[in-house]
Amino acid sequence: MKPEFMVFRMFLFRLLRDKFALFWTLIFPMFLLGILVLFFGNLTGEQMPFEARIALVDEDRGEISEVMVDVMKTISAEEGSWLLIEIYSDLEMAKEKLGEGIHHAVFRIPGGFSGDVMANVGGQFMRREELPNARIEILSREGIQISGIAATAMEQVVEVFNSELFLETGLMLPEDRIGFKTEMVQIEPGEVSTFNYVNYIVPGIILMAFIMAGLDELVTNLTSPRDKGILRRFFATPLKSRQYIWGLLFYICLISLLQLLIIYWFGRLVFSAQINLLSPLPLFFTVYSLLVLLGVGLLISTLAKNADAAGRIGNIIFYPMMFLGGLYFPIEGMPFFIRIISEVNPVTYLVNGLRDSLGVFPSSTSMEANILIPGLWLIVGLVGGIKRFRWDSAK
Amino acid sequence: MGFGEIMGGVGVMKSLFWMTKTLGKNFFRDRQSLFSSLAVPLVFLLIFGFMYAEQTTGPREPVLGVYADESFTDLDIINEVFQNNRGLRFAYYEEKGDIERSVVNRETSFGLVLEQTELTFLFNPILIQQNAHFEEMARGIKASFERAKAGVSDVIVIERTTLTLPGQEGFSPLEYILPGTIAIAVVSSGLFAITGVYLTFLEKGVLRRMAATPLRKEIFFLGLIFTRLVVAVFGAGLIILVGRIIFNFTPTINLTFFIPYVMVSTLLMMALGVLITLVFKKRENANQFAGFLVTVMIFFSGIYLPVEFLPDYLQQISRFLPLTHVASGLRGTMGIEPLVFSEYFLNIAGMLIISTFLLIFVAWRSKWGENRF
Numbered sequence: 001m002k003p004e005f006m007v008f009r010m011f012l013f014r015l016l017r018d019k020f021a022l023f024w025t026l027i028f029p030m031f032l033l034g035i036l037v038l039f040f041g042n043l044t045g046e047q048m049p050f051e052a053r054i055a056l057v058d059e060d061r062g063e064i065s066e067v068m069v070d071v072m073k074t075i076s077a078e079e080g081s082w083l084l085i086e087i088y089s090d091l092e093m094a095k096e097k098l099g100e101g102i103h104h105a106v107f108r109i110p111g112g113f114s115g116d117v118m119a120n121v122g123g124q125f126m127r128r129e130e131l132p133n134a135r136i137e138i139l140s141r142e143g144i145q146i147s148g149i150a151a152t153a154m155e156q157v158v159e160v161f162n163s164e165l166f167l168e169t170g171l172m173l174p175e176d177r178i179g180f181k182t183e184m185v186q187i188e189p190g191e192v193s194t195f196n197y198v199n200y201i202v203p204g205i206i207l208m209a210f211i212m213a214g215l216d217e218l219v220t221n222l223t224s225p226r227d228k229g230i231l232r233r234f235f236a237t238p239l240k241s242r243q244y245i246w247g248l249l250f251y252i253c254l255i256s257l258l259q260l261l262i263i264y265w266f267g268r269l270v271f272s273a274q275i276n277l278l279s280p281l282p283l284f285f286t287v288y289s290l291l292v293l294l295g296v297g298l299l300i301s302t303l304a305k306n307a308d309a310a311g312r313i314g315n316i317i318f319y320p321m322m323f324l325g326g327l328y329f330p331i332e333g334m335p336f337f338i339r340i341i342s343e344v345n346p347v348t349y350l351v352n353g354l355r356d357s358l359g360v361f362p363s364s365t366s367m368e369a370n371i372l373i374p375g376l377w378l379i380v381g382l383v384g385g386i387k388r389f390r391w392d393s394a395k
Numbered sequence: 396m397g398f399g400e401i402m403g404g405v406g407v408m409k410s411l412f413w414m415t416k417t418l419g420k421n422f423f424r425d426r427q428s429l430f431s432s433l434a435v436p437l438v439f440l441l442i443f444g445f446m447y448a449e450q451t452t453g454p455r456e457p458v459l460g461v462y463a464d465e466s467f468t469d470l471d472i473i474n475e476v477f478q479n480n481r482g483l484r485f486a487y488y489e490e491k492g493d494i495e496r497s498v499v500n501r502e503t504s505f506g507l508v509l510e511q512t513e514l515t516f517l518f519n520p521i522l523i524q525q526n527a528h529f530e531e532m533a534r535g536i537k538a539s540f541e542r543a544k545a546g547v548s549d550v551i552v553i554e555r556t557t558l559t560l561p562g563q564e565g566f567s568p569l570e571y572i573l574p575g576t577i578a579i580a581v582v583s584s585g586l587f588a589i590t591g592v593y594l595t596f597l598e599k600g601v602l603r604r605m606a607a608t609p610l611r612k613e614i615f616f617l618g619l620i621f622t623r624l625v626v627a628v629f630g631a632g633l634i635i636l637v638g639r640i641i642f643n644f645t646p647t648i649n650l651t652f653f654i655p656y657v658m659v660s661t662l663l664m665m666a667l668g669v670l671i672t673l674v675f676k677k678r679e680n681a682n683q684f685a686g687f688l689v690t691v692m693i694f695f696s697g698i699y700l701p702v703e704f705l706p707d708y709l710q711q712i713s714r715f716l717p718l719t720h721v722a723s724g725l726r727g728t729m730g731i732e733p734l735v736f737s738e739y740f741l742n743i744a745g746m747l748i749i750s751t752f753l754l755i756f757v758a759w760r761s762k763w764g765e766n767r768f
Contacts, residue, residue, distance in 0.1 A: 020680040028687065035694050039704050040523050050703040083485050098558055099733065106558075120550045133552040142557035143571040143731070152531050155553050159538055162551050172545040179513035182530065184520045185498045185506070195520045223562040283682065310431050319435065323442045330501070330521050338445055362499050 003239050007234055007247025011221065012254070029259055030266045034206045037271050041197045048097050052150035055087045055094035062114025064134075068161055069109075074321065074329040075157075082153070098141060104150035121169045163389040198271040200361055202263060203354040204327035207347060209259040209344055211321055213252050214293030215314040219300050221248055222389075223307040231391055249294070256290055281357035285370075289350040292374040295381025302381075302389045321347050330364075346374035410610060414618030422592075422622055432587065433630050434528025436580035439639055441577075443699050444569055444642050457529065458484045459505035459536075460517075462494040467509040472543045476536065483532070483586040505529040507536065514540065570646055573638050574725035575698030580630040581657055581725075582718050583689060588623040589757075590671055590685040594678035616758040620665065627655055627661040654738060659746045666750035667717060668755045673700035692718035757767050 014021055032147035043098045056072065058065050069087070069245030086103070088094040116134035122191035123131040131153045136158055166172035222245075225231045235241060241245050260277075267273035277286060300317070323340065331338075334368055340349055353370030356363035363370060423429060463473055477485055488494040497503040498519050505526075511673030516533035518526050532767055541549060577642055596602050607617065631653075638644035668685065675681040695702065695709070696718040702710045713719050727734035 018677075020675065020677075020683060024683045024687065031687075032690075038706065038709060039694070040698050050701075055695055074521065095558060117550055123742070131548065134550055135554055137550055137556060138557050139553045139556050142559055146703050149527055151555060154526060155531065155555070156534060158551055158553055159534060163539070163541065163547065165550055166541075166545065166547060171547045171550075175512075176541055177543040178537055179545070180534060181513055181515045183508075183515050183517050185495050185517055197520070197523075200521060261501050267752070289590075309428065312426055313433065314428055316438075319438045319442065329523055335445060338441075345640075364500055 003243040004246040004250065007239070007244050008250045008254075010253040011248060017256070025255060026258060026262055029159070029205050029209045029263050029393065031210065032034070032268070033263060033267060034203065036201050036205075040201070040329070041271070045051050049148075050146065051084050052082055052105070052153055053081065053103045054085045054150065054154060054240070055097055055106045056087045057089070057091045057106060057108045058087070059111045059374070059390065060113040061110045062119045064114035065109045070162065072107075072157065083157075093330055095139065095350075098139060098147075104147045105154060106137075106143075107154050108137040108139065110137065111134055117165070121165070121171060124171055127189075138349075148161075191299050195361065196274070198267055198273040199358070200355065201328065202267045202273050202275055203358060203360065204351055205263050206260055207293075207325075207326055207351050207354070208322060209263065210256055210290045210293045211347065212292065213256045213259075213298035214295075215300065215318055215321075217252050217255065217293055218248070218297035219304075219310045219314050220307070222298075222301040223304060223310040226391060227307045235391065252294065253290070253381050275358045275360060278330075279357070282354060285350065285354040285357050288355065288371075288374070291380075292346050292350060292378045295378040295385075297381075298385035299377075299381040300391070302384045326351055344373075346377040347375045407611075407614065410614045410722065411617055411621075414610070414614050415621045416591075418618045418622040422626060430579065430704050432468050432584045432626060433633060434716070435583065436634060439579060439699075440573070440576045440634060440637060441641070443572055444638070449555055457504035457523060457532070458486055459504070459532075460486050460488055460490050460494040460497045460506040461509070462488045462506065463509040464491070464511070466511045471538065473509070476539045476543055505533065505731065505732055506578065507533060512517075549762060560733065569636075569642050570644050571726070571731055572699060573634070573644055573646065574729050575696070575722040576638075576659070577631045577634050577657070578698065578722035578725055579689070579693060580634060581660045582663050582664050584623055584630060585628045585661040586668045586671075586685045586689065587682070588619060588665050589668025590675075590678070590681040593668075594672060594681055598678050603710065613758050618756060620662065620754065624658045624661055627657050631725065649728050649730070653728040655743065656739075659743050659750070660717075661726070662754070663717060663721075663746040663749040666753035669753045672757070689718075692716050695719075696722055696724055748752050 013026070029188070042395070054072075056069065058069050072083065072085050075081055076083045085107075088097075091106070094103070094108075094208075097103050098106050098170070113134050113136070116132045120131050120134060132236070138151045138154050138158075140147060141147035163172075167174065167177070205277060225234075231241075234244060262276060264275075267275075275282070296317075297314075300310055300313050304313055322328075322343055324342045325345045326342070327347065331342050331348075349365055349370040352363035352365045353367065355361045435522065455463075461473075462479075463470060467473075473665075477483075488497065491508060493502070494508065495507045495517065498506045498517050501519065502520075505519070506515075508515040508517055514533070515699055516530055518529060520526075522529070538549075577743060602615070606612075633715045635644070635648070637644070667688075668681075671681050671684055671688075694700065695712050696716050697713055698718070702713045720742060723732070724739065726732040
């Protein structure tokens with residue numbers, strides 16, 4: 001039996017014997033995919049991503065404020081409505097509930113609201129210069145993102161009410177109205193956008209699995225046996241170092257392929273992802289990504305003096321590579337030194353290239369950059385590894 | 396108390412002191428543990444801190460792409476409207492395709508397409524957390540168009556206020572995530588103390604050799620606990636310091652309540668680590684499971700991503716996660732949320748009872764030979 005195959009078999013059997021490691025390797029990417037789709041999947045649509053719980057305080061109880069309250073009750077009563085209102089007579093009680101997190105925002109109609117509305121409308125008809133404004137107060141919790149979103153949604157409700165008021169009173173004619181439409185940017189010119197967050201995230205998860213292959217599997221299986229003297233014992237046999245590394249690479253490629261298939265089929269069956277990895281360009285980027293990340297892993301193994309150091313370097317690189325590579329969400333508006341990390345990160349270009357080639361989303365970097373910059377990492381990793389990697393541990 | 400008992404007590408204290416010192420030195424020499432406990436939470440703080448700075452308020456100077464088709468009925472008021480929105484930067488495009496490309500390539504934050512009697516808000520779907528803010532801006536511009544066209548002004552004006560609770564000072568979304576980051580550091584430190592350090596010593600036979608000495612098992616565990624408590628408090632301090640230097644975080648920390656809460660939370664996570672070792676006998680597997688658990692807790696505890704975005708049935712998971720309660724308690728002691736004393740003491744008592752019981756159990760039952768229990 002060929003030595004490379006024996007090495008491959010050794011790693012494979014070791015994984016199969018360790019049931020938890022097998023579970024972790026194959027299931028974790030699925031888990032991450034599921035989590036991200038559940039969190040972000042409904043944020044890209046036009047509907048509110050959550051049910052906004054609003055405390056409504058009508059201190060006015062006038063004609064106009066009651067209309068407003070009725071409108072909100074109607075919206076709230078609809079099945080599957082994004083709005084859930086609870087009416088309070090006391091503002092302090094409503095604020096208390098807001099502070100406890102029971103509600104996301106407080107919507108307050110102060111006393112005199114209806115009178116101010118009528119005075120304002122009357123004044124506008126008479127072209128008066130000084131007009132009282134009818135105020136609505138929307139309170140949100142400071143620093144709480146969800147509270148801010150709920151308050152913004154309520155602002156839009158008021159804006160709609162404002163517009164309807166203009167029409168009802170005749171201040172604005174129907175022909176003065178401007179329609180408002182939201183539209184996702186078109187990915188392909190002339191086509192209706194079919195952006196789907198699942199299609200967007202699946203390539204990111206695939207690359208995350210490849211990062212783990214390069215930075216964890218390869219690094220650990222090169223540096224740890226070296227430090228323990230296992231490789232020295234291996235190479236006292238007829239086994240050559242190149243045979244060992246080929247066997248290891250075959251093993252890593254098999255595991256990566258398994259992970260890719262699991263991610264792909266999980267995304268397709270559970271979340272209806274529609275991507276075609278078998279087309280030439282996506283296939284190229286998939287294979288290329290794995291090679292580049294293995295090159296990075298080889299570079300780390302070369303630079304690190306021992307397994308501990310390799311683990312630390314891998315950890316230092318792993319999180320920034322993932323989060324600053326745009327795998328899960330785009331990196332926007334970062335300070336200069338964070339942007340630099342993103343721009344030298346090979347993952348940034350690999351994921352852009354893969355997404356663009358799949359037709360999921362156009363790349364914000366050129367196709368040349370998507371190939372050349374990761375290619376530099378691959379070359380440095382290979383050349384550095386071939387020339388400088390030591391098969392004996394440092395003395 | 397007799398002289399012998401007193402000297403025995405002094406001996407125990409001395410052993411405990413030396414054990415704690417040894418384990419402390421071991422921790423700082425073990426760069427892997429040091430990195431996992433201290434550097435990883437800092438990395439999270441930096442990444443998510445900068446991300447939150449932009450995503451919750453939108454870019455400092457959003458650029459709006461504008462394309463006005465000749466069919467748009469109100470070309471003459473475009474300049475008036477955009478002049479009245481001086482806080483925004485506009486980039487005008489001659490072709491519709493150009494504005495779409497600018498949004499795709501993120502040259503512009505979003506686009507406004509004006510055709511016939513309609514304004515289309517063109518958005519990039521991957522700017523997930525900023526698009527709500529951009530849509531609000533677009534609707535505001537649409538309202539401005541309508542007012543300008545009709546020659547009217549707003550009837551209803553909205554006042555947005557933020558509620559600052561008694562005992563709180565104002566804080567930003569960035570500061571909201573700081574206690575959560577400390578909570579992650581506490582959780583990691585406590586959890587990996589058992590699944591990492593303890594199991595490593597066990598597997599390498601260090602504990603078996605210690606068993607041949609007069610050293611008592613309880614002293615070893617107490618030393619491990621004290622070391623981790625110090626590390627947890629040190630890690631929390633480091634995160635606060637980095638937050639202050641880079642993000643100018645200045646939370647009002649009630650040290651009297653903050654430090655005990657950090658310590659008891661660390662104890663609780665060590666107890667959770669004990670539970671893990673009852674199931675996973677190998678260090679590698681225990682560590683992997685601990686890592687998996689920390690990842691689950693980070694996502695489901697609402698520290699970086701609001702759990703309200705999840706379906707209802709998954710939001711309930713958050714209530715059962717230790718990290719959710721650790722982060723919530725830390726927010727109270729750091730002035731981010733109101734500190735309810737009864738809840739605070741109940742939490743502390745509950746965590747202390749559970750963790751003490753579990754740690755005593757493992758100290759009592761563990762054998763430092765080949766068999767674990």
